[in-house]
Amino acid sequence: MNRYYTKVRKIIEMIKEPMLAVLTALLISSFIISHTRIPTESMKHTIYPGDHLIVNRIPYYYRNPERGEIAVFTYEEDHLIKRVIGLPGDIIDIINNEVHVNGKAIDESRYLDETTKTYLYSGSVIDFPYKVPSGYYFMMGDNRINSKDSRVFGPIPRTAIIAKAGFRIFPLQRIGVVE
Numbered sequence: 001m002n003r004y005y006t007k008v009r010k011i012i013e014m015i016k017e018p019m020l021a022v023l024t025a026l027l028i029s030s031f032i033i034s035h036t037r038i039p040t041e042s043m044k045h046t047i048y049p050g051d052h053l054i055v056n057r058i059p060y061y062y063r064n065p066e067r068g069e070i071a072v073f074t075y076e077e078d079h080l081i082k083r084v085i086g087l088p089g090d091i092i093d094i095i096n097n098e099v100h101v102n103g104k105a106i107d108e109s110r111y112l113d114e115t116t117k118t119y120l121y122s123g124s125v126i127d128f129p130y131k132v133p134s135g136y137y138f139m140m141g142d143n144r145i146n147s148k149d150s151r152v153f154g155p156i157p158r159t160a161i162i163a164k165a166g167f168r169i170f171p172l173q174r175i176g177v178v179e
Contacts, residue, residue, distance in 0.1 A: 032057055034163065036072065036079065042141035042148065043081060046070070046111050046178065052170035053081075053178060055163035064158065065137055067101070068110075070165035070178060073139065073156050081165060082149050083111065086130075086138025088158075093129035094118050094151075099140070100129075111142055111179070118144045125154045137161060 029035070038051045047053070047070070055072050065071050065084045072081050086092045086101060093100040097117035099108065108116075118140075120128065132138050136155035141147025150156065165178040 033166070035169075036081065038081065041143050041146050043070070043083075044143040044146070045113065046083075046142045047081065047165075047168070048174075050171070051168055051174070053165055054167045054169055055081075056166040057163045059164045060161055065161055065164070067106075071137075071139070071161050072163040072165065073161045075153065075156065075160065079162075080139075082139035082141050082147070084137055085140045085150070086132040086155070088132055088134045088136055090132045090138065091129050092132060092138050094120055112144075116142075116144055121151050124151050126151070135159075 033054055033056055036053050036055055038047050038049055038053065041049055060071075064087075067084055067087055069084045070081060071084055072079055074080075085099060085106070090101050091103070093103075095105075097119065098105045099118050100106070130138070132155050135158050137158065138150045138155050140149045140151065168174055168176055168178050
């Protein structure tokens with residue numbers, strides 16, 4: 001009987017550290033940071049298909065997303081990454097291919113080049129001007145002509161927004177903070 005307990009104790013000692021490491025990794029990826037690979041061009045020229053990002057879950061535990069941030073959210077069981085354009089209560093409009101928030105064109109020169117136009121989609125579920133409901137956010141991809149975003153599927157509930165884009169880890173020539 002003593003031999004049995006000795007063997008069991010040795011097995012437990014052998015697997016204790018690897019199991020602790022796996023558990024720690026799972027907890028970190030579930031609650032703190034996680035990795036995501038970008039599959040589409042919807043955020044091109046900021047983020048490209050094939051880019052690998054570390055996204056940070058911590059900021060949205062204690063504060064709400066801010067306009068201009070790039071956020072990861074859940075939509076129809078997929079994780080999408082888009083830029084926060086409209087906050088709860090904002091009135092969003094697209095006038096002359098420019099995004100207007102609360103009656104003023106927003107400065108998007110930091111992340112859009114001057115030739116980028118913002119179009120309305122004929123299949124949109126919303127009409128413009130559009131008031132973002134309480135508890136919801138209006139999200140758009142930076143590649144405005146090739147992005148399925150809030151212009152198509154409407155606003156995103158705050159509860160679906162899970163992480164803030166943080167750091168590009170691949171490709172190595174573009175490693176750095178994502179803004």
